[in-house]
Amino acid sequence: MEIKVGFEIAYAAPQPTPMVIMLAIHPSRRRDIIGAETIVADPDVPIHYYRDSFGNICGRLVAPAGGVTLRGRALVRDSGLPDVVTENAGQLPIERLPDDVLIYLMPSRYCETDKLADLAWSLFGNTKPGWARVMAICQYVHDRITFGYAHAHHMKSAFDAHEQRAGVCRDFAHLALTLCRCMGIPARYCTGYLGDIGIPPEPMPMDFSGWFEAYLSGEWYTFDARHVAPRIGRILMATGRDAADVALSTSFGRMNLAKFFVISDEVKAA
Incomplete structure (x- = not known):
């Protein structure tokens, strides 16, 4: 293609x-x-x-x-091909994570792990560590937030998005990756192109998209809490701790x- x-x-x-x-x-x-x-x-x-x-x-x-x-x-x-799905990808103990991955467990400008840690453990503490846990987080965020460009605000954080229950793709990504970090799963923000390929065309004007990657079984895997289902034609432009790093x-x-x-x-x- x-x-x-x-x-x-x-x-x-x-x-x-x-x-x-x-x-x-x-x-x-x-x-x-x-x-x-x-x-x-x-x-x-x-x-x-x-x-x-x-x-x-x-x-x-x-x-x-x-x-x-x-x-x-x-x-x-x-x-x-759609985003890779590896359901047996596991969550690594923090002491076994590479040094350069640890930064993606830390709080960052838009990802306040301190404000969301208790919520994360109450919701996902009993989920199976690894792929299933990340998917449970994505589904929760998908159901929690209503998408709409009218809800965009450059200062909105993961905690804000959770409380306001509305946002754009970056807010879905921020909240999901923050909840992952709270659960000990390194996660980083991604931005890039994501066209309407393999799905019915959306009526809204094309925009750059935000999603996230989680570190499982020694690899970075793509997740998208806004869409949940794997997508075709994702072209990465930049990665960072959150949207502040990839402006x-x-x-x-x-x-x-x-x-x-x-x-x-x-x-x-x-």
């Missing part, structure tokens, strides 16, 4: 403004890109790329006065979003 992905995002700025962007496809999927991924700025300002501490590809630029439009596109080869853009000065357009479509054979 081949998937065409891309975006056009415009920002208005009253004065030259430094930015960090995280819009490139993740290094783990670079080998799947057919040809080359292109990301350009209009006006044509230089973009300097580097890897952050989580291994994500970041770009630095200075948006000129008036603003900047960022455009990206890529053709990505994909297996066409699409960070501006060091005043900027306003003027346009936001995303595509992720299967390329049908001629």
Whole structure:
């Protein structure tokens, strides 16, 4: 399967403004890109790329006065298979976890394990450790939260989403991964492309998606508390402790979003 992905995002700025962007496809999927991924700025300002501490590809630029439009596109080869399901994947004792995985047990900006630990143990303490426990958490979050773009707020945390019972995909991911951490399962936030492939098209405009990965039996596995069912065509862009680590853009000065357009479509054979 081949998937065409891309975006056009415009920002208005009253004065030259430094930015960090995280819009490139993740290094783990670079080998799947057919040809080359292109990301350009209009006006044509230089973009300097580097890897952050989580291994994500970041770009630095200075948006000129008036603003900047960022455009990206890529053709990505994909297996066409749904997310991997490994029901016998087990939960590792914390003392056996690799050093670099321990950070994904800790609280982070949007994931307050201290506020949700008692709830997590009361709900999932008797579930089978491992895959079944993560799926029980996903189902709980799926049933607890109502999805809607009107419920989006950049400051909403996992605890807030649980109490308000409404949110967007990042809130589903934040709450589920926080409950996993409370139960001793390392979990990290993911962002990327997820088009309507293999499902009926959704009427809402395409957006980037948020999901999470849990560390079981020595591997990272994909989970999605919003959709629960495995999905086809997921293309990872970045991972981190929570959404604060994978922001699409960070501006060091005043900027306003003027346009936001995303595509992720299967390329049908001629």
